[in-house]
Amino acid sequence: ARVDGCSVRDELLRAAVAQGAEVRVGAARLTPGGEVFVHALAGEAPAEGEPWIPAHSAAGVPEEPLDQGGSWRQGAPTARAAEPPVPMGARRFAGEGEPLDADMVIVAAGAWTGEVCRPLGVELPVFPRRGQIMHVTLEGVDTAWWPIVLPRVGPYLLGFPDSRVVIGATVEDVGFAPRVTLGGLDEVIQAGLRVAPGLFNATVAETRVGLRPVYAPGSPLIGPLTGRVVVATGLSAYGLTAGPFTGEIAAALALGEEPPIDITPYAPAVG
DSSP states (O other), rough: OOOOOOHHHHHHHHHHHHHOOOOOSSSSETTTSSOEEEOOOOOOOTTOOOOOOOBBBBBBSSSSOSSSSSSSSSSBOOOOOOOOOOOOOGGGSSSEEEOOSOOEEEOOGGHHHHHHHHOOOOOOOOOEEEEEEEEEEEEEOOOOOOOOBBSSSSSSEEEEETTEEEEEEOOBBOSSSOOOOOOOOOOHHHHHHOOOOTTTEEEEEEOOOOOOOEEETSSSSEEEEESSSEEEEGGGGGGHHHHHHHHHHHHHHHHHHHHSSSOOGGGGOOO
């Protein structure tokens, strides 16, 4: 059966915390020297010494996903930026922030990676590509074991428990604009019905939108930027499937180990 990605993420974080990892919530800032400072966000500062506990439970998911930006180092704190994206130069962080004691830093900030890494003096052409998807339900139909439909051209369809089918997604280069649009929904609906006309009477349950990180040269972006900073992003629509393996590669690089594959084609083009 297919599982919710938030549940998997939270279980992994719980396991890391149980083994001694510390997770911090806040806005992360990278310095020119590759150090990370975390600035608390309004209303989100935990009590001193209080561990972070994943918010996901069987009743729901976190209001704001943890993968909207930040810096990560193996077995140590994670930080995120939950506010709408703005240029790094326009951010006004409260105070000097709290430094994180890290030997290595992995930046996996998605479409925000270029801005996060700008203080290092590198230009990473990473940009967002919007994708809109639709969730529909078929009352009384067991869709949990439906096959995945992935045409060469057109939308994909995924069956989930609770009679739910997911249709998506649009491919839109519109910048940092995570909005559900009428035109986007029309594209998803029309394309979905061409592939599966039987969904005509399905109930629209919800619509979702995300920003895929795209590296301009077209390949994923995985490799060291400096002696202490590793970057991992640019998976575009393949993040859900290739993300875990990318994490394994980034962890190996951070630990000074040989990655499981040759990453030369994905290395950052920096001087």
